[in-house]
Amino acid sequence: MPGSDLIARFAAVFDEVGAGAAERDRLRTLPYAEVERLREAGFTRVTLPVEHGGDGAGHAEFFDLLAELARRDPNLAQLFRSHFSFVDRTVLAPPSAQRDARLALVAEGRIIGNASHERSAAKVGAYSTALSRDAGGALVLNGTKFYSTGTLFADYTGVAATTEDGGLASVLVATDAPGVDRVDDWNGFGQRLTGSGTTVFDGVAVHDDDVAPFRRGERPSHAGAFVQLVLLAVVAGIGRAIVDDAVRFVRARTRTYSHGSGATAQQDPIVQETIGELEAARFAADAAVASVARGLDRSTAAIRNGEREDRIGDIVAGLDADAARAQLVVLPAVLDAATRLFEVGGASATDLSLGFDRHWRNARTVASHNPARYKARALGDLLLNDTPVAGWWSTGEA
Known part of the structure; x- marks a missing residue:
């Protein structure tokens, strides 16, 4: 089995965080402690290249390992979806100072959440969430997202937003930044503990280095x-x-x-x-x-x-x-x-x-x-x- 070495390494930790999964689901007890235990064990760094402080796991290894975590608690496995997607995209991005800084965040154990989809009046492919400049020329982010899977447990979240010139951008925002409000209002009958609810951004200050323009179609991407x-x-x-x-x-x-x-x-x-x-x-x-x-x-x-x-x-x-x-x-x-x-x-x-x-x-x-x-x-x-x-x-x- 491709991920057998990693599975053996994480088996005890997965058993630990999986204990009581049925009861957590029944009582809707959010798994903050379990997420921290996985962070401490190095799970969030398994796909990070070795030279950047991770385990360098390939996709065959990783997805087998992820299924093993889901075997214990599928909520835990899903809430890391955006984190590992962020790592994969960043690893394969062209070399840049922004890429190095983002990989360093993952090496430090930071967890990345998601804030892309909305329940707004925006048309398909567009966003009401907007990135603009205030009177002093500083970037600010305003908008409301839903399906913010993992963001309740994350240190940063990736926000999809419309720019002033009509383009689209991905903005990396610290979840404890002033103006960020994470709301636990996910009400689905399943995967109840993934933190897939609302995130509000009200005049959140953004640095230029935290913005990456969407370039869909310019380079092939999986x-x-x-x-x-x-x-x-x-x-x-x-x-x-x-x-x-x-x-x-x-x-x-x-x-x-x-x-x-x-x-x-x-x-x-x-x-x-x-x-x-x-x-x-x-x-x-x-x-x-x-x-x-x-x-x-x-x-x-x-x-x-x-x-x-x-x-x-x-x-x-x-x-x-x-x-x-x-x-x-x-x-x-x-x-x-x-x-x-x-x-x-x-x-x-x-x-x-x-x-x-x-x-x-x-x-x-x-x-x-x-x-x-x-x-x-x-x-x-x-x-x-x-x-x-x-x-x-x-x-x-x-």
């Missing part, structure tokens, strides 16, 4: 596939947890049915068959995630080796299509497994203390981030009409 694969790795981790819970539940079960097919639940062939199906779904999800992760390693190698942009573009286009294919494998497999889990036991499997219901709620919530129906259509369009699968998308008013 950023879209990366952020999608984070979500799929989270769901794959839920698939692993489903198998764990099914096996643990059946092994401990002493009751059975008069019309059952075995003397005990453990010996019942119907129960055995059900757990076998859950394991197959887990295998399919893991295999799909691993395949796309290997593609990310290939695109990274091409970028670092300075290959021609058309060659990198071809690799990225294939990767975007593979990420869409993986979505159509991982999501239905794990969502179905989250329902089939209850076939291994009777009404006792619905006990709230077990928290088995959270697997479906969490997987369904993650699956709703990027509706799979659109990806199925995009793949059909690719095969029928050679239309590339979109590598990046945005939301907004129609």
Whole structure:
């Protein structure tokens, strides 16, 4: 297994932060202490290059490791989505003082959150959040973001904003800066502890060095596939947890049915068959995630080796299509497994203390981030009409 060394290294820490995950979900207890424990253990630096103070983990290693964290608590795995995306983009950015400074923040253990999407009147692809200059010429940021996943736990957050000249920019803002207000109002029925609520920016002072203009389309980028694969790795981790819970539940079960097919639940062939199906779904999800992760390693190698942009573009286009294919494998497999889990036991499997219901709620919530129906259509369009699968998308008013 690609990430076996890292998995062995972090296994005890993951077990520690995963303890009580079902209870945290039930009581909606935000995992501040667990995030700090992961920071202390060096998890936030695993993909940072060795020369910059990290472990230099490749994508195949990292996404296997991320699924293992999600196996214990998918909220923890998802809330780091923007952090690791930030690291990946920055590592692959052209050399600059800004790049070095940002990598140094990660080396120091800083956590990066997200503030891109809005619930505003802005049209698709635009933002109401604005970066402008005040009367004295200083940059200030104003706006409100939602789906700010991870920002409650982060030291900095990346803010997507409109500039005065009508362009778009990404602004790195300290979450404790004057004028920043992080609101815990995420109210989804799943992934309840990711901090995916509102962040308000009211006259926040911004330094020029903290601004990076959006240059979508200028250089081939696998950023879209990366952020999608984070979500799929989270769901794959839920698939692993489903198998764990099914096996643990059946092994401990002493009751059975008069019309059952075995003397005990453990010996019942119907129960055995059900757990076998859950394991197959887990295998399919893991295999799909691993395949796309290997593609990310290939695109990274091409970028670092300075290959021609058309060659990198071809690799990225294939990767975007593979990420869409993986979505159509991982999501239905794990969502179905989250329902089939209850076939291994009777009404006792619905006990709230077990928290088995959270697997479906969490997987369904993650699956709703990027509706799979659109990806199925995009793949059909690719095969029928050679239309590339979109590598990046945005939301907004129609």
